[in-house]
Amino acid sequence: MRSTAAGAALAEGGATAPASEEEWRREAQAWGERYNANSSDPQVAVHYAQALRQSGQRAQAVAVLEQASLRNPRNMEVLGAYGRALADVGNYQQALDVLGRAHVPEHPDWRILSAQGAVLDQIGRHADAQRYYETALKIAPDEPTVLSNLGLSYALSKDLPRAEATLKRADACVKKSPGHSRESGKSSFFAKCYPSPPSRQCPFNPPADRAVSGNARSSAGCPCRLRCETACGCRWSPIRRGPSSRRRDHRCARPGPWP
Secondary structure: OOOOHHHHHHHOOOOOOOOOHHHHHHHHHHHHHHHHHOOOOHHHHHHHHHHHHHOOOHHHHHHHHHHHHHHOOOOHHHHHHHHHHHHHOOOHHHHHHHHHOOOEOOEOOHHHHHHHHHHHHHOOOHHHHHHHHHHHHHHOOOOHHHHHHHHHHHHHOOOHHHHHHHHHHHHHHHHHOOOEEOOOOEEHHHHHHOOOOOOOOOOOOOOOOOOOOOOOOOHHHOHHHHHHHHHHOOOOEEEEOOOOOOOEEEEOOOOOOOO
């Protein structure tokens, strides 16, 4: 049975990952064939669900991982993937419940802690989210994925000075990482690990329906721009809203926090 080279690399834990949604669709088809042949294999289920998430088929990813979790109720990798998939579709409370079972207190996983923090941020519990990120950073100091989530959490709770400082720290850590590419503006680690959640208005700027002075906030100094260009490599730019040039909105195709 044929599987693409990128799919094989993911299965083996390599850094190579498809770069476009079309490539992820091909990955989903390849992993889907393997899943249909052996749906009881938890590794195949996790990789199939990842490809489904990345290609926008999030509800189907939840269904695949739900079955995998029923077959493998103590498989931490399956539970972690299932919790993230639930967060993708907005089932935040169930995601928290599942992620809470994806690691144990005596052996905490910083990735799961960060995912739990991201879900808490989604439901507005920013102080709780920040505690999870801080715990994750005790296990994985200077981990850029956690730092960037923590920075955006500060932004969402309107603590802009700490947000900007934390995002700059994340930026420095990404640039030191082996997967970072100055040409592409992103690290392969971010590209591999995170799906594309729905766009969100930048918390550093006023609502789109509120007129503000064109120079009230420099777009170049917006910490969300730093996060976007550092973490997801998108070509961030301010978007004008309405007929007046005084009305402005900042959007990114892939803002976090990312579970």
